[in-house]
Amino acid sequence: MSDLKIQENIELKNFCTFAIGGPAKFFTVWKQHDEIVDILKWAKENHEQIFVFGGGSNLLFSDAGFNGLVIRNMTSQIELENRLLKVDSGLSWVRLFNFLKDKDVYGLEAFSGLPGSIGGAAYGNAGCHGTEMKDVLEKVEYVDTDTLEFHELEAKDIGFNYRHSEFKEYPERIITRVWFRLSDNPDDNTGDPHEFAEFRKAKQPQGLTTGSFFKNPEGDYAGRLIESSGMKGRKVGGIQTSDKHANFFLNDGTGTEQDVLELKDTIIQAVKEKEGIELEPEVQIIGSRLN
Numbered sequence: 344m345s346d347l348k349i350q351e352n353i354e355l356k357n358f359c360t361f362a363i364g365g366p367a368k369f370f371t372v373w374k375q376h377d378e379i380v381d382i383l384k385w386a387k388e389n390h391e392q393i394f395v396f397g398g399g400s401n402l403l404f405s406d407a408g409f410n411g412l413v414i415r416n417m418t419s420q421i422e423l424e425n426r427l428l429k430v431d432s433g434l435s436w437v438r439l440f441n442f443l444k445d446k447d448v449y450g451l452e453a454f455s456g457l458p459g460s461i462g463g464a465a466y467g468n469a470g471c472h473g474t475e476m477k478d479v480l481e482k483v484e485y486v487d488t489d490t491l492e493f494h495e496l497e498a499k500d501i502g503f504n505y506r507h508s509e510f511k512e513y514p515e516r517i518i519t520r521v522w523f524r525l526s527d528n529p530d531d532n533t534g535d536p537h538e539f540a541e542f543r544k545a546k547q548p549q550g551l552t553t554g555s556f557f558k559n560p561e562g563d564y565a566g567r568l569i570e571s572s573g574m575k576g577r578k579v580g581g582i583q584t585s586d587k588h589a590n591f592f593l594n595d596g597t598g599t600e601q602d603v604l605e606l607k608d609t610i611i612q613a614v615k616e617k618e619g620i621e622l623e624p625e626v627q628i629i630g631s632r633l634n
């Protein structure tokens with residue numbers, strides 16, 4: 344068994360972009376691909392439930408923390424061979440683009456500026472500027488937390504949908520690696536990263552946020568619906584919908600899980616009454632149900 348470092352009583356608010364969340368009973372950083380097996384064995388031997396995350400940019404931890412082992416994925420190996428890019432799931436987009444900057448391969452440009460890890464993006468089928476993970480992924484490897492065995496799945500077998508993958512239905516599967524098939528033809532690029540950076544600067548607020556809180560309903564935008572229901576700028580405790588983009592919840596630094604949940608419910612109710620549409624959160628609410 345590798346030299347695992349398991350910490351106790353670690354504040355989760357320090358590991359997510361919302362800066363919300365109480366203490367994890369146990370906490371560890373997963374750094375090398377195979378190390379996950381030892382981490383899972385430790386959890387089994389100690390009868391602790393687990394929770395895995397990457398960049399913490401699309402989740403809401405509970406104020407009560409997590410009564411088990413929280414695993415922060417910081418695996419980061421990258422290999423490029425014949426335009427097939429193999430990356431560990433904990434790799435951040437920032438590091439990936441840094442690696443690619445002097446390589447003549449194209450296809451992932453749309454994701455420049457996306458916070459978080461590659462594994463988190465695959466889990467939620469993240470999408471940017473018209474390109475989704477399902478469009479660029481070749482296959483994914485996961486480890487089954489029950490059997491501790493590794494398996495591969497082709498992109499077509501992952502049940503990708505708008506902000507959805509089948510990994511959401513199989514919590515025992517942890518994404519360990521991802522493969523992208525890239526192109527050597529510059530015409531296959533998915534856009535201009537500089538334009539995307541300008542777009543984000545112009546349209547999205549800065550601060551403690553998880554990005555879009557709700558999914559866009561088909562044919563419409565959650566931000567437009569929130570605004571038309573009079574909820575733009577609405578505040579509960581330390582959490583407010585942004586004046587710049589109504590679908591972004593901003594934490595002024597004092598916000599709590601309960602503030603977020605109350606604002607969420609108020610908005611769902613208001614939009615339902617005004618527009619007859621029930622908004623659904625995109626953000627993964629980890630919640631006290633696990634405690």
Ligand SMILES: Cc1cc2nc3c(=O)[nH]c(=O)nc-3n(C[C@H](O)[C@H](O)[C@H](O)COP(=O)(O)OP(=O)(O)OC[C@H]3O[C@@H](n4cnc5c(N)ncnc54)[C@H](O)[C@@H]3O)c2cc1C
Nearest residue numbers: 396397398399400401459460462463464469470518553554
């Ligand atoms: C400013 C801002 C802008 C954003 N813009 C966009 C955007 O344009 N498009 C978009 O789609 N999203 C956007 N997001 C949301 C978020 O960045 C993405 O959803 C991102 O892909 C989440 O990755 P993560 O590593 O941070 O996931 P985390 O928040 O760490 O985790 C999210 C969920 O994924 C699960 N998960 C993470 N890693 C794994 C793994 N290896 N195996 C199994 N499950 C895993 C976690 O358990 C959790 O349920 C934005 C967020 C912010 C803060």
